[in-house]
Amino acid sequence: MSASHNPGGPTYDWGIKFNYSSGQPAPESITDKIYGNKLSISEIKVADIPDVDLTRLGVTEYGNFDAEVVDPVADYLELMENIFDFSLIRSLLTQPDFRFIFNAMHAITGAYARPIFVDKLGASLNSISNGVPLEDFGHGHPDPNLTYAKDLVNIMYGENAPDFGAASDGDGERNVILGRKFFVTSSDSVAIIAANAQEAIPYFQTGPKGESSTALLTSFPIEKYILFPT
Numbered sequence: 001m002s003a004s005h006n007p008g009g010p011t012y013d014w015g016i017k018f019n020y021s022s023g024q025p026a027p028e029s030i031t032d033k034i035y036g037n038k039l040s041i042s043e044i045k046v047a048d049i050p051d052v053d054l055t056r057l058g059v060t061e062y063g064n065f066d067a068e069v070v071d072p073v074a075d076y077l078e079l080m081e082n083i084f085d086f087s088l089i090r091s092l093l094t095q096p097d098f099r100f101i102f103n104a105m106h107a108i109t110g111a112y113a114r115p116i117f118v119d120k121l122g123a124s125l126n127s128i129s130n131g132v133p134l135e136d137f138g139h140g141h142p143d144p145n146l147t148y149a150k151d152l153v154n155i156m157y158g159e160n161a162p163d164f165g166a167a168s169d170g171d172g173e174r175n176v177i178l179g180r181k182f183f184v185t186s187s188d189s190v191a192i193i194a195a196n197a198q199e200a201i202p203y204f205q206t207g208p209k210g211e212s213s214t215a216l217l218t219s220f221p222i223e224k225y226i227l228f229p230t
Contacts (some may be wrong), residue, residue, distance in 0.1 A: 001106070005143035005169040010137030017171065060096035073115050083203035094122040099162035103129040103152040105142035109172040110135065137170065144169050144186060157181050 002134040006013040018026045018034070049062040054070065059068045092098055102117060104110035110131040117123040129152070130138065141148045144167040156165040156178040165178035177184040184192065
């Protein structure tokens with residue numbers, strides 16, 4: 001349930017994201033049918049149970065109905081530790097001469113930023129910007145590009161800029177990566193990761209995933225497809 005990268009909140013966008021069989025966003029032929037069915041809704045039934053305390057993990061029973069609150073950050077963190085070399089990343093983030101900033105844009109990745117970057121990888125707390133998720137994204141527009149992540153861009157193009165900067169969109173599926181006075185578009189950053197996956201990411205060293213795609217990417221000079229403005 002998300003506003004994605006659109007303005008969110010009670011008076012703006014909100015919806016259920018539906019991905020199709022291969023993981024891509026549902027085509028209009030599907031979403032039009034969903035919309036058509038929505039027009040025929042005549043009543044909404046609401047469960048007669050108290051509000052669930054989302055700050056308390058575990059199962060709460062309401063008669064014959066169970067509500068379970070889980071910690072999605074813990075599961076995600078465990079998965080990431082099996083994919084990336086956290087010790088190596090921590091050695092970088094804790095170097096006194098390395099600085100980075102992550103702008104969560106008041107979206108869902110803010111809930112993951114402190115437990116992963118600060119608590120697990122040892123980064124300083126001031127590395128996290130706009131890290132508190134808000135239902136209206138703080139009246140912002142969490143689309144990680146040069147227009148809507150302008151505050152991050154100003155930092156990375158300014159004097160005494162950090163070494164590395166990043167921002168993610170409303171539901172954490174896209175990003176923008178920045179260095180000092182240059183940026184990498186979200187799609188190109190994924191291409192760079194894929195091109196270097198087997199060498200740099202432990203998860204891919206035990207056996208390539210999507211080998212043909214990786215081979216295709218490594219056969220082209222990736223830098224030709226990245227915009228480095230001056």
